[in-house]
Amino acid sequence: MPSQQQPASPALDTLIQRSGLPSPSLSQAQAHALLQAHYGLAGELSSLGSQQDLNLRVDAPEGRFVLKACHASYAQVELQAQHAALAYLHDQGLPVPAVQAAQTGENLLAVEIEGQPLRVRLLDYIDGQPLTRLKHMPQCLMAELGALCARLDKALVGFDHPGLERTLQWDPRHAQALIAHLLPVLQDAGQRLRVEQATRLASEHLAPLADLLPTQAVHLDITDDNTVWARDQQRQWQLQGVIDFGDLSRTWRVADLSVTCSALLHHAEGDPLRILPAVSAYQALNPLTEAELRALWPMVLNRAAVLVLSSAQQLAVDPGNEYTRANVAHEWQIFDTATAVPLSLMQAAILQAAGLRTDTVEFSACLPLLPELAGKPVNRIDLSVLSRHYEAGNWEQAGFDQHLLATQPAPACTLHGQYRLSQTHIDRAEEPATCALGVELHVPFGQRIQAPAAGTWHHHGGGRGCLRTPNWALWLQGLEGALADGQAVAPGQSLGTSAGLLSVQLCLDTHLEPPFFATPSQAAAWLALCPSPAVLLDIDCNAEPLPDPQALLARRDASFARSQKHYYEQPPQIERGWRNYLIDMQGRSYLDMLNNVAVLGHGHPRMVAESARQWSLLNTNSRFHYAAITEFSERLLALAPEGFDRVFMVNSGTEANDLAIRLAWAYSGGRDLLSVLEAYHGWSVATDAISTSIADNPQALETRPDWVHPVEAPNTFRGRLRGPDTAEGYLRDVDAKLAELDGRGRQLAGIICEPVYGNAGGISLPAGYLRGAYAKVRARGGVCIADEVQVGYGRLGEYFWGFEEQGVVPDIITMAKGMGNGQPLGVVITRREIAEALEAEGYFFSSAGGSPVSCRIGMAVLDVMQEEGLWDNARDTGRYFKARLQALVGKHPLAGAAHGSGFYLGLELVRDRETLEPATEETMALCDRLRELGIFMQPTGDHLNILKIKPPMCTTRASVDYFVDSIDRVLSEGL
Template sequence: MADSALLQRTELPRPNVTLADAKVIFNEFYGFSGTIRELGSQQDRNFLIDTGEERLVLKVTRADYPQPELDAQNRAMEHLRNLDLGLRIPEPIPALTGEYIPQIEVGGQYYWVRLLSYLDGEPLTRQKYLAPEVVASFGDVVARIAGGLKDFRHAGLERELQWDLRRAGPVALHLLKSVADQKQRDRIAKAMIMAVKRLQPLASELRIQAIHHDITDDNVVATPNATGRLMPDGVIDFGDVLYGWLVADLAVACAALLHHADGDPFYILPAVKAFHARYPLSEAELKALWPLIVARAGVLVASSEQQLSIDPDNDYVLGNIEHERTIFEVATSVPYPLMEAAILDAAGMLPDEPELMMSHPLLPSLAPADFLLTDLTVTSPDLPRDTWSDQEIDWKLLARAAMETGVSSTRYGEFRLSYTKPLSPTPPATFALHIDVCLPGATEAFAPFDGTILLDGHHLILSSPELSLHLDGIDCSLEDGATVKAGDAIGTVAGAAGGVGGLRIQLCRDPDLVPPLFAKPQQSAVWRRICPSPSPLLGVGVDAPAPESKALLERRKKSFAKPQKNYYVDPPQIERGWREHLFDMNGRAYLDMVNNVTILGHGNPRLAEAVDRQWAMLNTNSRFHYAAVAEFSDRLASLAPEGLDTVFLVNSGSEAVDLALRLAWAHSGHRNILSLLEAYHGWTVASDAVSTSLADNPRALETRPDWVHPVMSPNTYRGKYRGEGATDGYVEAVTAKIAEIEEAGGKLGGFIAESVYGNAGGIPLPPGYLSAVYALVRERGGLCIADEVQVGYGRLGHHFWGFEQQGVIPDIITVAKGMGNGQPLGAVITRREIADSLEKEGYFFSSSGGSPVSCVVGMTVLDIMRDENLQQNARDTGDHLKARLEALGQRFPIVGAVHGMGLYLGLEFVRDRETLEPATEETAAICDRLLDLGVIMQPTGDHLNVLKIKPPLCLSRESADFFADMLEKVLSDGW
């Protein structure tokens, strides 16, 4: 039983010291004056003074605490400050008398006071989300402090403290007397009893040393790094320093992290790994870690409830109690064996998996050759379209397979697409920890090992000390509690003989655990050790192969050219899509908010059927005579303004731009081309030449050929000219550039620009800009090229073509991207006389651009866009989404502007709305965080500080809201 003095301390209220009292103490004992405010504390009073030159913290402690304990805290800080830990530690400051811990009297009560330097920064407790690198850094900080205190000695460390986790059980049970809620009291008591039970056999092996014992998110001070993330670099509040279990220091920190974990206890593992890397723990200490975390959680909740019963106005406790309740909920949400294995695995100390001992098959009447395996993974051919969303699809496919051989089985260890959850901020549990078998009813089952029968309806458990077999769908005539030997009959599959029955089979190494049927992907490696595959019971290999995404990425890097980048440093392996959703190999669904290539969305069945039909008939090049090329060319020409009646079909947007430039040269007879700064037009020699986006080519401005003449970017958000009058300024820049060309004796061949500034984030051009520039260019015999590859083809919603927003008609239109929904397909639309100008340079064709398959793809895309009203959806859903994003700008200063229209939007992030300093690193971190939450998003713009929002045009309002909600979550919680 805990010492009575210790238990009495748990009932002490805070010192009765006011701000006025603190002002007197600061002045009379330390000679300081300034602005004073109170800081939070559980049982002390802490006051912050700002003298104008420095900030200091006054700590007032009840005299019930012996002075040597307070001296130990001061000496511990001095000890750590003298070490090269790379951390900021408060400095104890003496009173005017030279004392470090003078005693004072306030209102007839005696208190100890201390003065410490104040550490600038922010506590992590206010950050709801902490990135894995922050969590790892947190664990490393704890290890550095623990390592620094390893050799620290002081008599004041031998103390009785309610927070000492060696005494957690009796302390919590004492505190529980103040918990009014009977149900909550019982839950805490049960959790504490279980934690202490698991700790008892390990206690003698746990190292004891001086520990801080309160390195929490409240007591770690952090400063922002380049991405804006708060990184821990200082530790405060040494009020709980004592001799205690070394691993308890890590347990306290991990418990504090759990209220940031969004319900995932594995969230702490980077901290465990980082601590162990710097200050290695023993196997016993690692096994004790989770029980200690649970114990800490129980003490926290019980202590806060008790403190509020005696000090109901304690704002510090009131502000923390919800966090502490969350910590307790997460800590008690998972079984001990799972977390023990996860922690050992994180430390690289997980022992080899023990061999399964099976001496008899479960279903000996079934031959392994009889089993037909189903495939329920992301790549399954049996899950076309959105059949994966059918809640009964697993059993439907199982039953269909059983019709062929009489026996079919699902596979253990497969990530089932049928359990995915689109528009979910957390990965669903998709990893199958069991096997489902469809087989003849009344098939006899036998015990594969010795054990005890436990019955619950049709659920049977064969339990032994090392392993339990869980069966659903068994009729058992044995009594509950009956013991059986391996090979004994244990029942028959439910269902009549000759009929069809179903059997669910699962193994578990923990006899006290009722395991889940599915595990979340991030927990699957540990869960499969607890619930090994039951396939040995059947004598057939029914395990699904593990995805080899990392090995595949290495193969890509080995054979795929390095300049061909992929999204993300650690990209998910995407193998399936449906409408605006993408699915990785773990069955995780992502909302695709960047894929302007697939304008219709992914997996469109109508398009797939049309392509399949045409491929089966013919595919060749456009120099042959066939109907599709004529029909598609007519369709495209009819979409363009009157007079633009001639079509070239090519393979891509880059080729379309390249061809458009050749047409301008051929028709005008001149080489010089005007282009815009900050623009991207393609990757071929010519299209790259007129591209000036620094994000795509950091050397763009210094490597342009002499026929390219970039002009000032008409960026109305961060350009030279903004607001009214901006158009005139930007047009004058074009006039000046033309004059420069002409003064050098050159003639103008043409001008190319995106009709909306796509790569800069969908920024609209200034009103009347294209009209004025087109007139200047045409006066000099040049041609005007509208690059609609990204922004045209209905994406803007309000207009089919981007140039319609400016009220102009170009001489040449280039288009690609969405017109093929991923099929290589692009086009140039122009006037007949311009097209004919190319004849003097020879003929032109594109091998697959105008092929029968490409033409059928193009026409089917247009049909679906029309029939499904996708341009109207782009307008309506896009306007709704833009309004949601603009509302975020009212709340979050990092949101500088929302550009664009329809479903081509750009959300620009800035560090300062006045200077417009781009938030480049923050934008990258936000995109990474959005990926965690199930959203595919990437940055764009010269500063890579704009979210390029250009999803498939089938984007639903629900999906648009999910994106806005997740973005709001990131901006609110941190990244």
């Protein structure tokens, strides 16, 4: 495109003239006088900003309005077309403002103020806010904007008016001439070159499509700035109205969507493919033709260029326009994002988003690249997330894949389109590029490589080069004796010989040097551009497609009882774990901040070895005599307080607590139990009876049997009494429940309580609470059960058992969860007299509890915790973690409090620090956003407003920093 190209018609002369007009000048006094004289209104005025118009909000007793003034160069018929469109769309049920008539009955005034001929009108003001300054826009909201654009286009297809025929600088049909004219306004030569190159490419793609694009009336400015929104009670954005019809005209239909897509780019976080939900949503409601879809991205590029050029031009003629100046940065962000990926990639992605097939190329006439290999069996090397070659984190070693390939018998190959585990990364927000767009081969050294078709060889040094043909390019790495750069090549001509490992990649965009790996979200589009080189190699080197995770989820819902919920509405398919990370099938590693079962971390090699070894020997029930059950029982008793001398082994925390209830009944002779409100103890009939958390069971408080007596939750943050010195106040409710039982002559069985409030995020009980409660219970012949299932076994960092913080010793300890690192394993530890009380009611037996495999794994967990310093890590890293969470509380009003210690922490979110109104919806939104950033976290607590943070105990400071920094980022973005 020539940088000084001039407009070719009087209409375009008008366009250029308009593009250089400053905004109208209207003082507050003049605006007040105009409103009073023509509309009989008086009120407060505030500027709404505009690039070339003047928009003032009017707050009057009669309501809110927008006073709009523009230069008289905008023909009256153009403005009347806008008014007609507003009425037309209103009649079709679309939320648009109404035009207010002046006292004369006119809805459009021609006035002159200080020599400025202006056109003035008054519209209703729509309450709400635009989305322009959202720091993070979810993709579902992008889809809503795309759907809105489709709805308006469908509505306007039947609208006509003489004022639609206008010359407008934003009309994409004039973009090339306008860009050529405005290009010199960019003073920075580098910026000027970038704009020129991008728009030249856009024009080349757009030119052959122009005559195929249907036209109609379009809004041409359906953006985050010209739509008004408000949040409902669930914090979801709801559309209030569409405003600013100043660009209404007749032009290409797809132009409307191109404007919407352009506006979304500054919300795309640098990845233009993030806006594709807008395209899909539009296509679902108002299908575009293939020509329109192919024209879409060239229009976006031109629109981005016009935005930056127009702002530069406007500031040159109107340097005081703060609206324009404020927009410059994000308009350059739009341009930068629009040009962040190749145009051909975006076109492929758009076609896919619209459900259309992408381009294909015929390779049947090509010769095999490696003639000695063609058609022969090849050793396919699986490098997927589930590959047997990966173990104990060896995929983290640099060059592991290539080393593995080189050690396999030749010929061997990696697989095209496979998501490789070795390409994952940790503690980072962006997706890892894991999808292989080519293949690597181990072939005999010196094997001949020939040109599959005629083309030109381009040498890139270091054994790398490209054979460029008219329809595709072949990229090779690992050549010896390659041709000279720029040499013409005939089919079958030698390109060189292999150096042992050879990388092969096809690309249908001959001007592009593609990456070898793509991120999962971009993989489909890149694979369309980089098809499998199997067609040139004549070998089977294609990966099997991944199973559809939604189909798998549907199968789960059809067979697995739905009361067994899964995390997230659309959960990723997790099939591998390593240390404190969980890995999906596309190779993304998620920081695991909620999995207190895998206390050592996922995939621990000691667990693999221990379980495999014992399974190879024996696994049976505990009525047989074997060493492991004795050794493990002794080690557990060594961890318990003095006087504890008996162990029961079970499969889970539920079973442990259920058995503890039976022991209390048997020893005390009573049935009545005290439990604490807001607590969870299990799912069996007995443990569900004593569980009072309405987050786990919404009917918990209405369905307690008469032998369960819940006492007031001693929640020192949001309970009736707040602060650490509240034990006596909370114990009064214990006294009241006990007095009631005494009055009825009932024998108390005991009390069960988590020594640290687990479901509430690890809140410490008020000092002295358990000491007082235990004394009162024991005085009545009851026993005291410490449910340590969530908080015990060193997870608190400062204490091995939670009850140690209260300075008490219970009668029964229950434990499960992390003591087996995922192996079903629970335990009840108590004294001999309590254990033997059960014998009077019959013997106890758990088929799998205390099996040889479980016992060996349980001992190995203790060994690893000691050897790897995990208890020390829980203490030291936990202190650092707590301090960082407390800093969030000091920074963000939504972060109400940080609870807990070690690796059992809680962050409670509130809307008001005084009322402690739970921020339930915000907490869910935060967890969903954290998942996007590669972190698993879920809300908990009776109000679902607490992040219960309980990661594997191998979690590092680096992971802590990433987690807290991510929360800081999301809270700063706004929820």
